[in-house]
Amino acid sequence: MGNVYKKLISYGKEKKHFLFLTIVFSVFAAFLQVLAFYHLYKLLENVILLDDMSNAKRYAFLIAGFLAGGGLLYFLSLILSHLFAFRIETNLRKFGIDGLTNASFKFFDLNSSGRIRKLIDDNAAQTHMAVAHLIPDNTGAMITPVLVLVLGFFISYRVGIVLVVMTAVSLVLLKYMMGEQQFMKIYQASLEKLSSETVEYIRGMQVVKIFGVDVRSFKALNTAIKEYAQNALNYSLSCKTPYVLFQELFFGVVAILIPVILLFTKAGSDLKLMSLELIMVFFLSGVLYTYIMKVMYLSMYTFQAQDAVSKLENMYKDMQEDVLQFGDKTEFKNHNIEFENVSFGYKKDNLILENLSFKLEENKSYALVGASGSGKTTIAKLISGFYNVNDGEIKIGGENITSYSKEALINEISFVFQDSKLFKTTIYENVALANKDASRKEVFEAMRLAGVDGIIAKFKDRENTVIGSKGVYLSGGEKQRVAIARAILKDAKIVIFDEASAAIDPDNEHELQKAFSNLMKEKTVIMIAHRLTSIRNVDEILVMENGKIIERGSDRELMKKDSVYKHFQDTYKTANDWRVADESVH
Template identity: 40%
Template sequence: MELTGKLKILLVLGCILSAIGSVLTLGPFVYIYFIIKEILTVGGNINLVNTGVVIHYGWLALIFAISGIIVTFAALMCTHVVAFKTIKNVRYDLLKHLATLPLGFHTMNPSGKIRKIVETNTFQLEDFIAHRLPDLVGSLVTPAAILILLLYFDWVLGIICLIPLIAGFAIQYSIMKRSSQKFLEIYQNSLEDMNNSAVEYVRGISVVKVFGQTIYSFKNFYDSIIRYKDFVLKYTLSMEKSMSLFVTIINGAFFLLVPAGIILSSYATNYESFVLSFIFYAIFAPVTASMLMKIMYTASDQMMVSESLKKIDMLFNEKPLKEPENPQTPENNNITFNNVSFSYISEHKEELALEDVSFKVNEGKIMALVGPSGGGKTTIANLIPRFWDVNKGEIRIGNVDIQEIAYSELMDRMSIVFQDVYLFKDSILNNIKFSKPDAGREEVLKAARLAQCEDILEKLPDGIDTVIGTKGIYLSGGEKQRIALARAILKDSPIIIFDEATAFADPENEYKIQRAFEELTKNKTVIMIAHRLSSIRNVDEILVLKKGKILERGSHDELLKNEGLYATMWKEYQRGLSWDVGKQIEDNRSGGDFPDSNKLQDSLSGYEIENKRGEVDPNA
């Protein structure tokens, strides 16, 4: 009810109308009883039947039937309006809330789980409000009306009809109470696991196809399907006997009614009246059973929706990124790390991704982060925009702790270009404008030109208005990177966080990315994650990271003179540039060896950190 907000009155009206409609649908049975009574009163002689009375009762039965349909339809209209508006509001609020949660939440929670809550669980809520809730109200009111009818015409036959119904529900309640809640919880969790594995399977389909594998080879997905199937099958078989017994008992009123009727007929003072009552109960008892069956199914749906609401509430209860009570505005764009320590939390262990890291990047300067995988480069880049908050120490921009800066202002101050670029299935124009929605067309075209995107736009059928992902139009990794740079140039933020992607670009794209990067970083405070050491020879300062600590710092020339890890990496990088695959194979055949990989391995040994969650390496 809380989720319906201002629509509560309309929902209550729908439930009241549903209750009225359920009672009205019983009217025809009452008037059919009076019609049969009128016929039996004259000994079954049609010529003696008062046709006026029969027609009167017939019209009343028809009126009640039509009124029941109209009122029930009106009830469903009310509940459907409430359901559709509620589900729209809930999904909107969920997505809005998700946007306020730190990136750590999204990393720790698989997208399949979140997708199931936003789509499947909210759909179950919609279905419950639109259909099951009015059915439940109607089903609860109907038994009261039925009980009155059963006891009104002949209380003895009425009690006989109620005995199997009461017995059946008592048995089923005892069984369902022990198992249903536990079943629903496991059922929801099994669906989540299967959704998570399905999303992972789809995302990794290219790897599956490349290695010629099938769904049976993708163990996580296949196992989640088998677990779901086995659990549902096991539960269904466990309920087979009890459910069969329940259905048999509640539908057994007729079989109990026949012998009871034979016995009671001998004691009847008015035989015709007794026969009339017996016929009514013989017709009405199965109808009663089917109406009461609705209660069981609706109750089951109610338990299912309760589990869905728990999942929705769980998502709403996740704490959003904390906003400062009295936000401050930095005077400049210096970036300072003061004794920062941070760890990614996992189920198995907690290991520091950064430990007592301190450095400063002055406004307008460029700092490069280098080091082996797991050193903490991406962690530093993620902490500056508060994708996570530090466990210890502080990060400052212009002498203001970033946690004391309004998040909207913090994000306005920086542009982030990561290696894994995501483009929406929309026009290139709108993809670039994503960083500045109010930008004009000419402004976007200028940003695209500065990002060296002119050759991309020239080859596309609709230029900058071309929709990516339609008609077989896709961009290469280097081209995507340039579109991402155009976004950042358009935003024109004073701080740039850049994960260099030229390591996997062809020479032409690499050259254009470098030129776009030069445009982007003019007079900006820049922190870049470098993968090709040649691209950072002229930066202001280089930090060499190892296992979350700063191993070395200085300019390119200074670090070469130190003859430490950076100097070793530079030498191996230079050797890699001059390495000729064909020549090396020939040398190897004649007794030579590949480049001194053992030396490089010794230098870099111990630098790789175990994947935190078994899914992604956030320190890459």
């Protein structure tokens, strides 16, 4: 337990002084609370045993004052501990998000967006209760029961013995009230799985609505719901018996002690004295019950916090797996790209590329063509430094890409995806993020070259138009033009189009082709193409099959041969002719 708190405190060390004040306030709050019960005993002693009401008012004010003072100090300690907990929670989220920015692409391949959100957001939140109540409740739990037992023996040895027995039995039961740890771990794992699957289900809600399916049609989510329900029940049942016994111990104590008092009274004991002791047992056992319950909940929160921190730190380790270790070179002699005997697989036992070698000269345009799964996108990702290769080398400018600094490599490569992601901010900011040092004039020039000026002209707020839930929605082709404007502004020497023209609508095709032309000037361009009409003017076409380059040449050269590429073009033309004929019939 101590280890997890050391870890948690380390994430909020800039607010560590809050802890000292929390301890001080908690200690004084505990003393004031017990002093209130001491004066309650003195009040009852005067009223019940001595029939003296002369000091009742003074004792009543003292009790109220001590309880109010203790409550105020406890409240202040809670405020400080909650502020500290919020800082830790914030820093844990920053820790997770900072890790994401440097995480390997392998990490994103293995983890869904729902699971990543759960790992960072929910696990950071789970630490809050443990930290917020760490000092106030731990301090109270250590000091108050001891002071209550001392007060019990001060009242009488009988009260002291009853309270000691209740405390001892409750501590034994406390161990079992949290349930079996194995059930707790299974419960937490099923909750995480349910959260992850729910997020993925919501992301696919458009498909759900289109096909009119319900949650039972989604096997993973349906299974997660059933597993969570069963595991929650198992965990609850493991806590049930000790918790019921604990409740009976405290709430049944008065019912048990009443016949005992009657027996002592018959034996000649003082009824008034026994009644006073019974009342004090009732009040003091209530105090013990409160703090033992706090310890129980604190134990639960601590377990959750330990589990949460462990998951966050394990996630961070997973993020660092397979991350490229970059060097410090910043200058490129040229932008020739070379693969030397490169072997790579997303899983080590399933290679996508094997002993692949080829060279691409700078300032030329290339197209990678092949069936799905042939390795086209994999090559693009490896050039960009997204993954470590299993064997071989990838060079730019005659140097291994890992010899350059990460920033240098990023600055030299632009990637335009088929489904370009835009942030929920203005069109201007979506373009400007590509180059933080660019002037407003340069941003507008990039927008003009990409044809984005025609898009913003349609909107009242022009470049300040917000994209997304609070603003407008752009078509696929319009999004592509914004993405190309980013790439133009970045002005990287190597540009990779990952099927960027695969789903262009006719209305945007002309504008996009102009944008592509502006972007490709004096660049080394690699196009991953499904739309074969868009690659006829590139300098060279590389035809891929099963992770190997089986043909290479210009469109004219390859079309003269009985090549795989010619077969692709003929099939593509036939499919288009059939589609046009089919549309004319309708």
